[in-house]
Amino acid sequence: MKSTTIILLFILLIVGCTPQTMYYWGDYSNSLYKMKKDATPETLDKHKIELLDIINKSNEKGLRIPPGINAELGYIYLLQEQYDQAMVYLNEEKSTYPESTKFIDDLLQNLSEGEENDG
Amino acid sequence: MTVKSVIIILSLTVFIGCATTISKGEAFPKMYKEKPLSILVLPPINESTSPDAKEYYSTTIAEPLSYAGYYVFPIEIVNEVLKQEGIYDTELIVDLEASKFKEYFGADAVLFTRIIEWNTSYYVVGGNVKVHIAFDLVSANTGELLWSYNGQLTVDTTGDNNVPGVAGLLLQLAETAVKTAVQDYTPLAKKVNTTVLTTIPFGFYHAQYGTDQSFTGVNMENVNQ
Numbered sequence: 001m002k003s004t005t006i007i008l009l010f011i012l013l014i015v016g017c018t019p020q021t022m023y024y025w026g027d028y029s030n031s032l033y034k035m036k037k038d039a040t041p042e043t044l045d046k047h048k049i050e051l052l053d054i055i056n057k058s059n060e061k062g063l064r065i066p067p068g069i070n071a072e073l074g075y076i077y078l079l080q081e082q083y084d085q086a087m088v089y090l091n092e093e094k095s096t097y098p099e100s101t102k103f104i105d106d107l108l109q110n111l112s113e114g115e116e117n118d119g
Numbered sequence: 120m121t122v123k124s125v126i127i128i129l130s131l132t133v134f135i136g137c138a139t140t141i142s143k144g145e146a147f148p149k150m151y152k153e154k155p156l157s158i159l160v161l162p163p164i165n166e167s168t169s170p171d172a173k174e175y176y177s178t179t180i181a182e183p184l185s186y187a188g189y190y191v192f193p194i195e196i197v198n199e200v201l202k203q204e205g206i207y208d209t210e211l212i213v214d215l216e217a218s219k220f221k222e223y224f225g226a227d228a229v230l231f232t233r234i235i236e237w238n239t240s241y242y243v244v245g246g247n248v249k250v251h252i253a254f255d256l257v258s259a260n261t262g263e264l265l266w267s268y269n270g271q272l273t274v275d276t277t278g279d280n281n282v283p284g285v286a287g288l289l290l291q292l293a294e295t296a297v298k299t300a301v302q303d304y305t306p307l308a309k310k311v312n313t314t315v316l317t318t319i320p321f322g323f324y325h326a327q328y329g330t331d332q333s334f335t336g337v338n339m340e341n342v343n344q
Contacts, residue, residue: 023182023185025182029309030176030237031183032178032195033305036174036175066181066185066196067181067190067191068181068191068193070195072195072196075193076190095191099225099227100157100190100192102225103224106223107200
């Protein structure tokens with residue numbers, strides 16, 4: 001009996017070491033790769049859909065959005081001049097990862113300067 | 120000899136078998152002292168003969184680095200920002216003070232990656248595809264090297280068939296050419312990343328943050344000199 005307990009404890013220890021799912025990254029790397037290999041509006045659109053899907057699935061699973069995903073989506077909206085959407089996702093990156101604050105604020109700063117110059 | 124003692128001896132053997140490696144705490148004490156939270160990944164330095172390697176490799180690194188527990192600055196945006204500043208070749212900024220990355224990006228540490236090999240080789244009757252990457256994580260506070268490691272992977276793409284004689288040899292050459300041509304590099308790069316990143320001390324977002332000093336598996340031969 002005692003050795004069974006030890007074996008069970010040993011198994012528990014090993015199982016306990018298996019990392020929990022931290023993030024849902026979906027098909028991020030492949031979709032980015034495809035976009036780089038063949039940069040077209042279609043591959044960009046697919047990548048954008050992938051980013052949205054990662055955000056949705058992560059929320060469904062109760063997981064933190066992986067680092068950079070909200071920012072990357074916000075940046076695509078920024079390039080597409082959809083500024084309201086861009087702000088939503090860039091701010092989301094900041095609130096999820098406060099260590100990104102300076103980086104995101106600088107991006108937004110450049111954006112507002114750009115807009116002023118355009119106007 | 121009870122079942123229990125056999126198990127204990129077996130597990131001891133497993134541990135002793137790992138003794139040629141050292142622990143994360145011994146290998147990278149500065150990481151535990153400095154505890155960087157965020158990592159800025161710079162565009163890879165490409166030493167391979169493949170011009171595409173740089174663009175493709177950078178699609179593979181954010182994910183495994185995040186699983187190690189670090190905040191990874193959005194690589195695509197960082198690359199764009201650097202390009203706008205006229206910097207896309209990390210080779211040009213290797214000597215730049217690391218503190219600049221703290222100043223401009225708010226990063227705690229900067230990851231330099233070097234693609235040493237991203238190549239296809241053919242020899243007389245066979246071929247292989249090889250990926251070899253070296254990593255150096257530098258503190259953006261002190262400029263000191265916090266963690267470094269390198270890893271490589273080779274896939275044999277030699278054709279195999281049972282046809283005898285010259286016909287078989289010719290077939291093998293053709294098979295090798297096809298297998299080598301279709302072998303994609305990024306899956307290899309991903310495996311190299313995963314292996315190498317088992318040696319980085321866990322970051323803040325990892326459940327075992329701050330408790331992995333005793334984890335063994337760091338092979339000193341793979342620590343960059």
